[in-house]
Amino acid sequence: MNFTLIALLSCCLLLICLPSYAAEKSANSQNIKGPYSDFDTEQFELERKEMVKYQIRDRGIREQLVLAAMLQVPRHLFVNSPWRDFAYSDRPLPIGHQQTISQPYIVAYMSAAAKISPESKVLEIGTGCGYQTAILGEIAQQVYSIEIIPQLAQRARQTIDQLGYENIKIKIGDGYEGWAEYAPYDAIIVTAAPEKIPQALIDQLATGGKMVIPVGIWHQEIIVLTKTVGRIIKKKTIPVRFVPMRSKLPK
Numbered sequence: 001m002n003f004t005l006i007a008l009l010s011c012c013l014l015l016i017c018l019p020s021y022a023a024e025k026s027a028n029s030q031n032i033k034g035p036y037s038d039f040d041t042e043q044f045e046l047e048r049k050e051m052v053k054y055q056i057r058d059r060g061i062r063e064q065l066v067l068a069a070m071l072q073v074p075r076h077l078f079v080n081s082p083w084r085d086f087a088y089s090d091r092p093l094p095i096g097h098q099q100t101i102s103q104p105y106i107v108a109y110m111s112a113a114a115k116i117s118p119e120s121k122v123l124e125i126g127t128g129c130g131y132q133t134a135i136l137g138e139i140a141q142q143v144y145s146i147e148i149i150p151q152l153a154q155r156a157r158q159t160i161d162q163l164g165y166e167n168i169k170i171k172i173g174d175g176y177e178g179w180a181e182y183a184p185y186d187a188i189i190v191t192a193a194p195e196k197i198p199q200a201l202i203d204q205l206a207t208g209g210k211m212v213i214p215v216g217i218w219h220q221e222i223i224v225l226t227k228t229v230g231r232i233i234k235k236k237t238i239p240v241r242f243v244p245m246r247s248k249l250p251k
């Protein structure tokens with residue numbers, strides 16, 4: 001057999017084998033476990049486990065329901081490329097319209113501070129990409145979320161529907177007014193920072209409920225507000241940097 005013939009035969013063999021190798025590789029990278037198997041991969045699942053361990057658990061968040069929710073929700077589906085590969089990194093990321101998805105630790109921190117149980121009815125202000133919404137949807141019985149930028153609300157709704165959450169309602173509107181129709185809420189989580197706590201949100205919080213809200217302009221802190229009979233208790237917690245809560249719908 002001469003050299004040309006050997007080279008030709010090797011090429012043919014490579015062409016036959018490559019497609020089946022690629023198909024096998026892509027089948028392996030699809031994680032078949034879990035309800036999100038169509039969208040998840042082993043690589044993202046691994047990064048999610050590490051995120052929960054190093055960024056959340058090791059920093060002191062031990063609420064099992066929160067940790068389980070953060071392990072479950074495919075954060076990479078809530079951000080667009082080119083950011084998708086950084087979805088599990090320890091930072092906020094752009095989601096368009098000058099807004100950001102919060103850092104994983106902050107999402108976990110707020111969810112834990114709100115003391116949400118499987119019976120809770122929760123209001124979220126600032127849906128953004130819908131990631132925190134999905135985390136709340138994993139833990140609570142029912143979640144209502146308000147977003148002021150229509151395009152973000154629509155995209156979040158799409159992602160949430162794609163993942164099959166039936167206990168989440170999203171509306172386009174102004175969070176300063178809350179969502180009176182379904183009040184009172186056992187917990188309210190606000191993910192944009194107002195200058196002071198909106199009165200409508202305090203009114204819509206159930207007695208015994210908790211609101212977790214970043215407050216301030218330059219210097220912001222997360223305040224955990226507890227409503228008891230005839231009393232509002234406000235506790236300042238960690239310093240943060242959130243986008244400002246707008247007081248008007250964008251034109």
Ligand code: SAH
Binds near residue numbers: 147148176191
């Ligand atoms: N939890 C979101 C955070 C998004 S950033 C996420 O992880 O993706 C804060 C969001 O609050 C932005 O999407 C912004 O448009 C929204 N927002 C700002 N002011 C608002 C208001 N008055 N009512 C409702 N949403 C508001």
